[in-house]
Amino acid sequence: xxxxxxxxxxxxxxxxxxxxxxxxxxxxxxxxxxxxxxxxxxxxxxxxxxxxxxxxxxxxxxxxxxxxxxxxxxxxxxxxxxxxxxxxxxxxxxxxxxxxxxxxxxxxxxxxxxxxxxxxxxxxxxxxxxxxxxxxxxxxxxxxxxxxxxxxxxxxxxxxxxxxxxxxxxxxxxxxxxxxxxxxxxxxxxxxxxxxxxxxxxxxxxxxxxxxxxxxxxxxxxxxxxxxxxxxxxxxxxxxxxxxxxxxxxxxxxxxxxxxxxxxxxxxxxxxxxxxxxxxxxxxxxxxxxxxx
Amino acid sequence: xxxxxxxxxxxxxxxxxxxxxxxxxxxxxxxxxxxxxxxxxxxxxxxxxxxxxxxxxxxxxxxxxxxxxxxxxxxxxxxxxxxxxxxxxxxxxxxxxxxxxxxxxxxxxxxxxxxxxxxxxxxxxxxxxxxxxxxxxxxxxxxxxxxxxxxxxxxxxxxxxxxxxxxxxxxxxxxxxxxxxxxxxxxxxxxxxxxxxxxxxxxxxxxxxxxxxxxxxxxxxxxxxxxxxxxxxxxxxxxxxxxxxxxxxxxxxxxxxxxxxxxxxxxxxxxxxxxxxxxxxxxxxxxxxxxxxxxxxxxxxxxxxxxxxxxxxxxxxxxxxxx
Numbered sequence: 001x002x003x004x005x006x007x008x009x010x011x012x013x014x015x016x017x018x019x020x021x022x023x024x025x026x027x028x029x030x031x032x033x034x035x036x037x038x039x040x041x042x043x044x045x046x047x048x049x050x051x052x053x054x055x056x057x058x059x060x061x062x063x064x065x066x067x068x069x070x071x072x073x074x075x076x077x078x079x080x081x082x083x084x085x086x087x088x089x090x091x092x093x094x095x096x097x098x099x100x101x102x103x104x105x106x107x108x109x110x111x112x113x114x115x116x117x118x119x120x121x122x123x124x125x126x127x128x129x130x131x132x133x134x135x136x137x138x139x140x141x142x143x144x145x146x147x148x149x150x151x152x153x154x155x156x157x158x159x160x161x162x163x164x165x166x167x168x169x170x171x172x173x174x175x176x177x178x179x180x181x182x183x184x185x186x187x188x189x190x191x192x193x194x195x196x197x198x199x200x201x202x203x204x205x206x207x208x209x210x211x212x213x214x215x216x217x218x219x220x221x222x223x224x225x226x227x228x229x230x231x232x233x234x235x236x237x238x239x240x241x242x243x244x245x246x247x248x249x250x251x252x253x254x255x256x257x258x259x260x261x262x263x264x265x266x267x268x269x270x271x272x273x274x275x276x277x278x279x280x281x282x283x284x285x286x287x288x289x290x291x292x293x
Numbered sequence: 294x295x296x297x298x299x300x301x302x303x304x305x306x307x308x309x310x311x312x313x314x315x316x317x318x319x320x321x322x323x324x325x326x327x328x329x330x331x332x333x334x335x336x337x338x339x340x341x342x343x344x345x346x347x348x349x350x351x352x353x354x355x356x357x358x359x360x361x362x363x364x365x366x367x368x369x370x371x372x373x374x375x376x377x378x379x380x381x382x383x384x385x386x387x388x389x390x391x392x393x394x395x396x397x398x399x400x401x402x403x404x405x406x407x408x409x410x411x412x413x414x415x416x417x418x419x420x421x422x423x424x425x426x427x428x429x430x431x432x433x434x435x436x437x438x439x440x441x442x443x444x445x446x447x448x449x450x451x452x453x454x455x456x457x458x459x460x461x462x463x464x465x466x467x468x469x470x471x472x473x474x475x476x477x478x479x480x481x482x483x484x485x486x487x488x489x490x491x492x493x494x495x496x497x498x499x500x501x502x503x504x505x506x507x508x509x510x511x512x513x514x515x516x517x518x519x520x521x522x523x524x525x526x527x528x529x530x531x532x533x534x535x536x537x538x539x540x541x542x543x544x545x546x547x548x549x550x551x552x553x554x555x556x557x558x559x560x561x562x563x564x565x566x567x568x569x570x571x572x573x574x575x576x577x578x579x580x581x582x583x584x585x586x587x588x589x590x591x592x593x594x595x596x597x598x599x600x601x602x603x604x605x606x607x608x609x610x611x612x613x614x615x616x
Contacts, residue, residue, distance in 0.1 A: 004515075005514060007514055007515070007516070008514055008515040008516075011514075011515050011516055012412070012413065012515065015409040015412055015413055016413060016418075018405075018409060019406070019409050019410070019413070019422050020422070022406065022422075022426060022486075022487075023421070023422045023425040023426055025483065026425045026426050026428065026429055026483060026487065027425050027428075029429075029440040029441075029443070029444060029483075030428075030440075032440070032443050032444065032451050033439065033440055033443050036443060044449055045448075045449060047449070047454070048448075048449035048450065048451060048453070048454035049443045049444070049446075049449060049450060049451045049454070050451065050454070051451075090332075091332045091333050091336060092333065094329040094330065094332060094333060095329070095330050095332075095333030095334070097326075097329060098323075098326035098327065098329050098330050099330070101323075101326065103323070104323055104326055105319045105323070106319070106327075110330060110334065113334070113337070114333075114337060117337055117341035117342070119595075119596055119599050119600070120345065120592055120595075120596045121341075121344070121345075121592050121595075122341070122343070122344025122345040122346070122347050122348060122588075122592070123344065123347075123348065123571070123585060123588030123589060123591070123592055124568070124571050124572065124575060124584070124588055125347065125350055125351075125571070125575055125581055125584045125585040125588055126343075126344035126345070126346070126347025126348060126350060126585065126588075127340075127344045127347070128575060129347055129350065129361070129581075130340075130343055130344050130347060133357070133360070135339075146336070146340075147340045149333075149336050150333050150336050150337055152337075155333070179325055180323070180325040180326050180329070181325050181328075181329070184329065205431050208433075209431075209432070209433035210433075211433060211434075211435050211548075211552075212547065212548055212551075227433045227435045227436065228435070230435045230436060230439060231435040231438075231552065234435070234438060234439055234442070235555065257449075260439060261439070261443065264436055264439045264440075267436055268432060268436055271428075271431050271432070272428070275424070275428060275431065276424060279423070279424055279427065283423065283427075283491055
């Protein structure tokens with residue numbers, strides 16, 4: 001056992017401090033938004049946002065949950081996330097698995113076909129024209145799903161995972177008379193569960209956080225996803241006014257700020273709850289993918 | 294015995310067939326595998342390759358009613374913005390400057406976190422810290438924009454309240470363009486540095502522990518081990534990540550800039566990037582030709598950069614080059 005010197009211990013302490021400070025820096029905005037959403041509007045206007053709620057109240061939450069807007073937006077986002085992730089995983093794995101097999105003759109050609117899209121883009125204008133003018137997907141909820149079904153980055157991550165699957169497994173199944181579809185669905189996919197969880201998480205986050213496409217292509221308010229709803233209510237005070245239009249109390253302060261914050265908290269809620277369970281998975285998964293990459 | 298002979302026989306003919314290797318035999322043998330790739334290939338064709346054809350809009354006097362096939366061809370007229378407008382040059386400069394700052398500060402922060410993380414013990418400390426620093430990566434920029442308003446708003450933002458407590462006059466952050474490159478850097482580091490550190494952490498974890506042990510026996514201090522073992526072994530990964538990031542240096546982070554700055558004209562001088570500029574040209578001015586021309590310029594330069602950078606990456610670390 002080698003004893004730590006004075007210098008080593010100081011260095012170690014400094015590193016603990018720096019990491020702690022950075023972690024606090026990362027978490028402070030969360031705390032500030034969550035606590036402010038639980039504060040009364042008047043208190044925020046008077047004393048500003050804070051880390052500990054000064055005048056605790058659930059008014060903002062009561063208000064947003066009374067209205068159908070948030071439920072609708074939640075519905076859109078949940079639908080897009082679940083259906084999108086399921087379809088994306090299916091298409092991505094179906095493309096990634098064959099590309100992981102060395103015996104596939106045109107493997108390199110297809111690889112390059114996918115890879116080239118990471119290098120060169122048609123640009124915003126061409127995409128906009130294609131989707132709105134030629135595919136007629138304006139105001140359809142599918143515009144949030146279909147164009148995002150294959151992410152080359154995720155595809156290659158998945159392919160690298162499949163590459164690490166022992167090829168003799170598939171070969172012996174083949175000798176037993178199994179065809180490639182059977183091998184893919186019944187043998188390869190079940191043993192790739194950690195990888196599926198990692199890539200699935202990335203897709204799910206991508207779908208959950210989608211708003212740019214909504215801003216470009218969706219003008220029907222009933223089809224706004226959560227993230228775009230936030231964008232909208234951040235930029236105008238209409239939302240809160242509309243929510244509290246029936247309330248006519250004396251001295252009533254329209255909770256413009258707190259309803260915004262409450263909507264934000266409701267949006268990030270599921271991420272914060274699910275995240276700790278998945279975190280270990282994706283850190284490991286990403287490390288394997290990165291080392292192999 | 295007999296069985297294995299039977300298995301070997303078709304394998305042998307397969308080998309000779311492979312030499313002749315026609316398209317047909319390949320399809321007959323691996324048809325199902327190609328079938329699996331089909332949906333992905335089609336989707337990529339429609340949503341990635343078709344738009345590449347849309348680049349012709351940049352060379353047209355585009356008319357929405359006549360469409361791509363009917364609009365008049367005008368050559369390089371749409372590209373005249375390069376000589377006529379200082380705005381575009383300014384926007385290109387902003388894109389490069391902001392991205393350079395992001396790459397530099399982001400890499401420093403990520404490497405720093407990874408190194409410190411690998412040095413420290415404490416299972417719970419590490420778990421909690423890693424959760425906290427990677428979490429912001431999973432938020433959308435619209436949510437982050439909401440966070441930023443809570444912190445920076447001039448009347449009741451938390452930062453100004455803190456300044457007030459120390460007797461410092463509040464700052465109207467949203468009217469101070471010169472502060473924004475650094476504000477954006479701080480936000481970018483907040484959002485991405487923790488997640489970015491995972492790649493470096495993976496490399497450090499892969500270092501043979503014997504090296505550290507023999508250094509300890511030779512009396513190396515913690516700092517010397519970081520300085521002379523960890524950092525040199527991290528260098529290829531760092532260079533590779535920087536090169537890869539440089540490939541995208543012509544692409545501004547639209548989601549970030551648009552959500553954070555939005556239509557605050559005050560901040561355009563330092564925050565307007567190519568992507569937000571193209572977006573406005575498309576949505577506000579409806580100038581398809583010009584928007585497409587800027588986009589094509591960006592794609593072409595971006596492409597050249599990526600290819601060049603990949604050649605460089607290949608030289609530094611042949612296994613990790615992308616193609």
